[in-house]
Amino acid sequence: MNVAATAKGLLELTRPANTVAAGVLTFIGAFVAGGAFDQQAATAAAVGATWFATAAGMAINDYFDREVDRINNPERAIPRGAVSPRGALAFSVVLFLGAVVLAALLPPLALGIAAVNLVGLVTYTQYFKGLPGAGNALVAYLGGSTFLFGAAAVGDPLAGGVLAALAALSTLTREIVKDVEDIEGDREEGLNTLPIAIGERRALLLGAAMLVVxxxxxxxxxxxxxxxxWYLVAVAPADAVMLAAAYRSFDDPSAGQRLLKLGMFAAAFAFVVGRVAAA
Incomplete structure (x- = not known):
């Protein structure tokens, strides 16, 4: 395997779209809290820490999931041989160190959130993913906490609280739908995810209920x-997209979770609109 192929594989491990999106959500948290431009250094450190931590979490998740991915996602970097398991693990350690360095520059509460999240990212696949609902709840918390982290980085965590809670509920739904999508490989690996434990339809109904909340x-x-x-005007279409996504998930989980992701970003944008209009 040549250097270019390995470099491409390492980049794929970070899930660039997801890591950039996580950084954007952290920025939105800081923006909603009113400090994104007044405290640019703290905002930049928080966004950078989020990028590094998310990339590290993606890489280590692929390391632990390498056997499942041979079934569910054989095109990923480790199953196809672009990156060795040991290389992926070492890469994730470097990324985690980058997150720690940047998080250390932030206020104590933001640093505490970062510490909890780093532990969650490291332990997710090994200890929580196979527990019905527990892994979903952890990922939901991690997703929602990006907004809280951004707000805490600029000194106003409460400003990001509602957005974090709504994002966590939406992420919980999306994670349940993703588990339905991956049920074949998860069952083969012996994982006891929520759809396996209670059935696909019941899991989807639970996810839909969380989204309705x-x-x-x-x-x-x-x-x-x-x-x-203006916030209501902006959030209404996002709500409609997310409800449509929940409905679509019963027939096509893949399409449903993609649509749900779009709705979640639209909802985050609504908070930006609300903040700008309130300024």
């Missing part, structure tokens, strides 16, 4: 007076 709670920032009517 998130959508029902989405007007809270308006009701609390945090944002004005």
């Amino acid at each position: 998130a959508v029902a709670a989405s007007p809270v920032p308006y009701l609390l007076g945090t944002f004005g009517v």
